[in-house]
Amino acid sequence: MKFFSSTVLIILLLAISPLTCAQYTSETLQQALDDISLKDENARQKIQVILASLQQAQQPALTVQALLFLMKEQQQKKHYREAKTSYQQAAPIIEKHQLHKLQVEGLALLAQNEYWLGNHEAALQLAEEKLLPLVKTYRPERLGKIYSNVAGYAATIPMLEKSELYFDLAISVFKAEENVKELARVLVARGGLLAQYGNIKAALPHLISAIEYQLVLDDKQGLFSSYRALGRLNHAIGNYQQAITFFKKALAVDYKASIHMTSLHFSMADSYLELQQYDESLKHIDKSLQWVGKGHASTYDLITILLGKVWILIEQHNLDESLITLQKAKALVDEQKSTRSDENLHLSFAKYYLAVGDIPSALNSIELTLAIETSRSSLIIEKYQAAADIYEQAGDYQNSSLYLRKLREFESKKAKEKDEQRIIQQQNEINLLNAQKNTALVQQELLEKQNQVQVQEAEQQALRLYGGIVLLCLLALFGFFYLRQNQKKRIALEQSKSVMALMEQKNQFIANVAHDLKNPLTVIQIHLEALKDGMVKNSDEAHEILNKRIEVLSNIINDLRQVSLVEAGSLVLNPKPFAFKPWLQQEITTFAPLLESKKFALKASLDIADNVSVVADQSRLSQVLANIFKNSLRYSYQPGKLTVHAQQSRQSIKLTIEDSAPAVAESELAHLFDHSYRSEATATMSTQSSGLGLYICKEIIEAHQGSINASLSLLGGLCITITLPLAEDNHE
Known part of the structure; x- marks a missing residue:
């Protein structure tokens, strides 16, 4: 019955004059206002009829509510300047009647409106100077959400330290309220921002925590955002295929908000571009442009997508279409007057001029973009790479x-x-x-x-x-x-x-x-x-x-x-049978002058028959021996000692190489052959090495079905023991 009466009232409001509407009570008009949905095709017409009645009836609170609803409808249609006018109509009424709670809602809408207009600094200033003080006093239940929005405004400028501060405040509020759903969304936003600016290590824990919350809550919007953020994170570290996998997971979530779909397809286009799959990249950038027309995307978002399409078209050598798209973006940038958009536009023109061979114009454009400072890692890399290419072409x-x-x-x-x-x-x-x-x-x-x-x-x-x-x-x-x-x-x-x-x-x-x-x-x-x-x-x-x-x-x-x-599994061996003892004697003879020049006393003991053979790649074994000898020379005190001992058993040859002090800690012996491991005892030495030598030795020896290990030497240093299988014709 309630629904029926409200619906009838709306029909009557549309059919009768404002003067007649004045006879309805505040309660009836409030119900009529509450029954209007933003999804209604004629929502604006309905609200304007109610507004006419409310202004005549001198009902300030309902008038402001109606004007703020009209703002939301205008923002949904992307009529941002009209929305700003609606707030300007509401502001005097709010001020006159001290409608503080409605003022909070209006300022929040106005700040978001400035953000969508591309006035990011104005949005931040409005939120900090006017909105936040009122929220703390009159609408504290909205504080977490407002902090989160302000963090986003600061990040877009970008003012990263201030953005981090507001994210911390939002997280504290939602934790205190035990509002897990909003907490997860803030974690996703923060993790995505950290990943965007290259701090991958800090971003990952936020995203993992967010997904844990969202899976429990079955929060589809949150899961969508988290998968998208994980995709961006993988993109940032070069895992482009894995990034696309996460983007596809986001697409599979039953959530199709236009502004988020715009962002998702743009990110997918970027990853496909890095993989040089230009057709797929262009397909997703066009989908992003389709979605941007359906939601609350800002002019800056549209500019960014258009310039992203320009980069793809340049890679496809479709220079005519790229110029047309560039001109569209330039018209929007000229209207918006945003430094951040100028930076992207100049860089895109620099890439275009380089592609068409207009080097003077390319130089002018790259110098304009280099003059604008930025904190975004990906853009810095693009600017430096483009500058290097253009200056090289210019000689x-x-x-x-x-x-x-x-x-x-x-x-x-x-x-x-x-x-x-x-x-x-x-x-x-x-x-x-x-x-x-x-x-x-x-x-x-x-x-x-x-x-x-x-x-x-x-x-x-x-x-x-x-x-x-x-x-x-x-x-x-x-x-x-x-x-x-x-x-x-x-x-x-x-x-x-x-x-x-x-x-x-x-x-x-x-x-x-x-x-x-x-x-x-x-x-x-x-x-x-x-x-x-x-x-x-x-x-x-x-x-x-x-x-x-x-x-x-x-x-x-x-x-x-x-x-x-x-x-990569591409280490190639060329194993052939050869007599081990003559080979080892030759290797020792080769290194003897170097050892002598470094004041190392060399002692060799080879308890092996001359005809005993192994099946191995001689050059790779020589590489192993050279790495071990050079390690001894590099890390042992001078003068020093080096002993080489080889002995034969039934099925293998054991080769032992020992050097003099200093030694490593016994607890480190098991890790010496690990990838890029460096002993604490030698980490501070002034050596010119990659720290990969023993790791390479281990991989080569194990590829020969042998083994290698380290122990402490009686000479005071390190003892390396290598075991290699004998050739089959040597087995007793």
């Missing part, structure tokens, strides 16, 4: 090398968060050296003007050499990183603790390798710049130093290549 190899170096430093920094302060300190030391060299350069130019041509030639040669070394290191590091990541794609969500441990190991390993690469690179950089400046008197000596440092880099990169082959 400006110095700037190209500069941005390649910036790219390497930034990606290395994101991979080793724990070493961040140490890297900053080292960079400051390099900057100080550069400042000192710049002063010396001025003095040198005053004294040696006649050497200008030679200095310029040396500069060009140095830049080419340094650029080649940097590129080689980048390819080796990230090729290795990519191969390692491919081996871990099957890790399931329930193994989150293992994932965390693995990511910690990966970060530590990359930090170690980056540190080992940085030292010789720093020496190379200093000597090259000294050569360029004409400050080196003995160029032969300088070239000798450069050659030695390049050899160190080559050895480290070779170790990385060997590990990549091992972990």
Whole structure:
């Protein structure tokens, strides 16, 4: 009966004049207002009829409620400027009658409206200065939700520290209220933000906790958001196929909100783009554009999607269509006047001009985007990579090398968060050296003007050499990183603790390798710049130093290549039968001069018949022996001792290599052959190695069906024991 009477009232309200409506009581009009749904096609017409009546009846609270409902309807239709006008009509009534609770609702809608208009700073300022003080006093039950929204406003600007503060406040409120559903959604939003800005390690626990809550609650919207965030996280660390798997899980959830579907398809397009599956990428970016027209997406979201489509079209070499899409995005950016949108637009134009070969325009666009600071990791990487490519095409190899170096430093920094302060300190030391060299350069130019041509030639040669070394290191590091990541794609969500441990190991390993690469690179950089400046008197000596440092880099990169082959299952052996004793004698003879030069006393005892043979790859066994000898030379005190003992049993040969002090802790012996393990006793030594030598030895020996282990040596150092099976014709 209640439904019938309310429906009849609405029909009457639409059929009669505002004057006649005035005869209805506040209760009747309140019921009529409550019965209007945003899903009604004629909701605006109904609310305007009620508004006319309420204004005549001088009923302020109901008038404000109706105006705020009209705001929601206008926002749903994306009429954001009309919604702002509706609030301006409500504001004087709120102020006059002190309707504080309704003021909270109105300011919350207005802040969201500013956000959708792209006025992110205005949304944040409004929320902090006006909305939050009122919420704390008059609507404390809404505090958690408002904190969460404000965190989102701050993140979009971006003001990351402020965003983290408001996320913490929202989490505290929802925990105190035991509001598990909203708590999970805040955790997803925070985890997604952390992943977006490259803090993968911090993001994962938030997402795992959120999913645990959502599975219990069967919160479909929350699960959708969590799976989408996990997809973005995997995308951020390069697991693009795994990212798509999580995005598909999100699609499978029975939840189809337009703004979330817009974001999901955009993320899927990004992952397919990284996999170079351009048709799939374009399909999902078009779906994102379809969904953006159905919901509350902001102008900034539409710009972002259009520019994402531009990047895909450029990769497809569809340059005509990419230019058309760029012009659409530019028209929106010009209207919005947002620095963040300007940055994306200039970068997209730079990529387009590079693709069509218009290098002057590309240079202008990349310089405009480089002038805008950003905190988003993915955009920084794109900017530096595009800058390096454009400057290279322009023949400006110095700037190209500069941005390649910036790219390497930034990606290395994101991979080793724990070493961040140490890297900053080292960079400051390099900057100080550069400042000192710049002063010396001025003095040198005053004294040696006649050497200008030679200095310029040396500069060009140095830049080419340094650029080649940097590129080689980048390819080796990230090729290795990519191969390692491919081996871990099957890790399931329930193994989150293992994932965390693995990511910690990966970060530590990359930090170690980056540190080992940085030292010789720093020496190379200093000597090259000294050569360029004409400050080196003995160029032969300088070239000798450069050659030695390049050899160190080559050895480290070779170790990385060997590990990549091992972990990819591509280590190739060429086993052949050969007499073991003559081979071992030859290897010892080869290393004897080196050992003698390092003041090592060598003693060999070979209790093996001359004709005893093994089936093995001689070059790989030589590599194992070389790694062990070099480890002894690298970590033992000088002068030192080294003994080699070999003996034969019925089915195997046992080879023992012992060196003198120092030793390692007995508790570390079992870990010496682990991937990238470094003993505490040697971690601080100034050595130029990758820390992968014994790990490679273990993989090679085990590939020969043998074994290798470590124990403490009677000489005070380490004892390495290798066992290899005899060839079948040697068995008794």
